[in-house]
Amino acid sequence: MSRRVITLDRFASFLVGLAVIAAGVLAFAWWLTPGWLPRSLDTSPVTDVTSQKWWPWVTGLAGAVLVLAGLRWLAGHVPHSRVGEVTLPGSDDDGRLRATATPVVKAAADVLQSTPGVRSATGRVVRERGQLVARLGATIEAGADLHDIAFAADQMAADLARVLERDDLRCLVQLKVATRTRSLPRVS
Amino acid sequence: MSDPTYAEHASPTVAYPVTSADGDNRQGQQKPKPLPAGKTPVGPGIVTAVGLTLAIMVVALGVVGVHDALVAAGATGGAPWIDSAVQAFNEVTPAVWLVPVSLSLVLLGTWLLLTAVRPRPRTAIALRSQTGVFLRPRDVAKLARNAAQEVDGVTSARVTAGPRKVTVAVQATTTEGVRTKVTQAVATRLGALATAPTVRVTVKTEGSSS
Numbered sequence: 001m002s003r004r005v006i007t008l009d010r011f012a013s014f015l016v017g018l019a020v021i022a023a024g025v026l027a028f029a030w031w032l033t034p035g036w037l038p039r040s041l042d043t044s045p046v047t048d049v050t051s052q053k054w055w056p057w058v059t060g061l062a063g064a065v066l067v068l069a070g071l072r073w074l075a076g077h078v079p080h081s082r083v084g085e086v087t088l089p090g091s092d093d094d095g096r097l098r099a100t101a102t103p104v105v106k107a108a109a110d111v112l113q114s115t116p117g118v119r120s121a122t123g124r125v126v127r128e129r130g131q132l133v134a135r136l137g138a139t140i141e142a143g144a145d146l147h148d149i150a151f152a153a154d155q156m157a158a159d160l161a162r163v164l165e166r167d168d169l170r171c172l173v174q175l176k177v178a179t180r181t182r183s184l185p186r187v188s
Numbered sequence: 189m190s191d192p193t194y195a196e197h198a199s200p201t202v203a204y205p206v207t208s209a210d211g212d213n214r215q216g217q218q219k220p221k222p223l224p225a226g227k228t229p230v231g232p233g234i235v236t237a238v239g240l241t242l243a244i245m246v247v248a249l250g251v252v253g254v255h256d257a258l259v260a261a262g263a264t265g266g267a268p269w270i271d272s273a274v275q276a277f278n279e280v281t282p283a284v285w286l287v288p289v290s291l292s293l294v295l296l297g298t299w300l301l302l303t304a305v306r307p308r309p310r311t312a313i314a315l316r317s318q319t320g321v322f323l324r325p326r327d328v329a330k331l332a333r334n335a336a337q338e339v340d341g342v343t344s345a346r347v348t349a350g351p352r353k354v355t356v357a358v359q360a361t362t363t364e365g366v367r368t369k370v371t372q373a374v375a376t377r378l379g380a381l382a383t384a385p386t387v388r389v390t391v392k393t394e395g396s397s398s
Contacts, residue, residue, distance in 0.1 A: 009239025010304045016242060017300030024293025031286040043278040050271050056260030059270065070247030077240055133226040143335035146380030150317035157319035159224030165377020172226035172320040175311065176331040 003130050005076035024058045057117045083125040083132065101125035105134045108156045112136060112173070115152040116142025119178050125169075134160055146171060149175065199309045204296065206316075225320025233308035250392040313351055325349045328378065328385070332356060335377035339369045343394060349385070354378065356389045 030037050049055060088097040102124045110121035121138040128135070134157075140149060157171040255266040312322035323331075329349035336345035336356050345358045356374055362364045370389045378385060 005239070006308075008233070009235045009242075012242045013235055013300050014304035017297045017304060018291050019299060022295030024290040024295075025292060026285050026290075028290035031284075031290065034280055040279050040281045041263060041277050042204045043274045046274045049269060050268070056257045059253040059260075060257025060315070061251040063257060063292070065248030066246050066253060068250075070245075070250055073246065074240065077243075089329045129227050131226055133209050134223060135226070142330050143338075144331075145322075146331070146378070147317055148320050149313045150380050151314075152373035154222045154318045158204065158220055161223045162219045166293075169223055170226035170320065171223035172229070172322065173272045174229060175315075175321065175323045175327060177323075177327040179330075 002076065002127075005073075006159065008076070019032075023051050033043065034185055086125065086132070086164065086166060098176070099164065101134075105136065105160065108134070108160050109136050109138070111159070112138055112152055112156050115149055117141050117149060118152070127178050128172075131170045132166065132168050134169060134171045135166075137176065138173060139178050144177075222317075222319040225314075225317075228310055228314065228320075229312040229322055230308040231311045233306070234303050235306070235308070238303055261295045262316065311350070316379050317380075317383045318389075325351065328354065328381070332374045332387075333379050335373040336370045339366065339373050341366050342370065345370075352383065352385055354387050356387065358391050359394055360391050361394060363391050363393055 002042075033039065036091045065079075083101055085098045086101045086176055105123035105125055109121040112118055112123075113121040117140050119141060121136060123136040124132065126133055127137050136156075138149070153171075153173045160169070160171065252269050255264070256270050258264045259266060259268050312324060313324065313328055315321040326349070329347040332349060332354050333345050333356075336342055336347065336358055339358075341360045341362050342358045343360060345356055347357075348355045354374060356370060358366065358370055367389050370391070371387050371398040374387045374389070375384070378387075
């Protein structure tokens with residue numbers, strides 16, 4: 001889910017909230033029946049408009065636009081932020097160096113997986129909340145040493161920095177503890 | 189970790205040895221700093237559910253417009269929905285039911301305003317590292333439970349964990365020294381967390397009433 005969709009959700013929630021509060025205040029004011037509000041509702045001005053010849057065209061067109069916009073808004077909530085290729089330093093007018101980033105991060109995940117206590121690891125590059133992120137997920141044993149894993153993650157992130165040489169790339173390793181315990185080799 | 193492990197996967201459009209922009213060979217140089225941490229993971233939050241609901245309502249509103257246009261064109265039967273909805277409100281007069289309705293609308297609107305500005309919930313606890321390494325609270329609980337269960341005399345353990353506090357309830361064959369040992373074991377196991385949580389341990393001997 002992109003930052004733009006989150007911003008749209010917040011903006012829409014704010015606007016609808018204001019509109020709903022205004023409707024509530026107006027309804028309460030109507031109950032108090034001050035002089036400036038009609039005693040009963042007269043919908044004839046609205047039905048006069050809806051009986052115009054141009055009205056079906058407007059509703060049809062506006063309806064189609066709303067359906068498309070709503071579906072686009074809904075689709076924006078589906079996570080699809082995967083990044084294909086990244087441009088490497090050294091690119092200029094003569095040529096561009098591009099690398100498929102996710103296989104590189106997958107290779108980094110394989111290296112992280114070789115750390116004692118890490119059962120499995122996967123990785124991909126995503127665009128997330130305005131950042132280009134090497135996102136790794138690792139399943140660790142319940143008895144794993146977190147210091148070792150954090151150290152291995154730092155090493156792996158340093159290698160990624162060296163290989164991809166992108167100043168704007170960030171790294172995020174999300175650890176999950178395996179549900180079923182597997183005994184780890186002990187060193188005496 | 190050997191360099192070719194990554195270089196094989198990089199598959200650049202033009203294959204060059206790994207060199208910097210100015211042509212210096214980087215091999216033998218000091219290792220660069222790890223990639224900086226990405227933003228702390230957050231959950232979707234209620235605002236996402238509100239956004240989804242509003243998006244569905246926008247689609248529904250569009251369907252109403254298209255339906256009425258099709259009815260006017262004679263492509264489908266029935267009455268226009270907009271006209272029917274508007275006419276239902278004709279000659280409605282204010283009554284006492286407006287009070288709970290208006291109050292509910294104000295409350296709903298206020299909740300929507302607060303939801304719009306409320307930050308999304310953080311779902312991760314950071315580890316002490318140069319790059320971003322995170323655990324979910326439930327995983328912190330699993331680690332703490334494993335550490336508690338490895339203490340001599342402990343037969344079972346239940347753990348609840350939050351960002352700042354870990355509560356451990358253990359059943360043990362004896363209470364003597366178990367509390368201290370469990371506290372130490374859990375604190376040691378979670379020692380790599382960026383913010384050390386407060387560990388609270390309660391010990392019950394097997395057979396004692398709860």
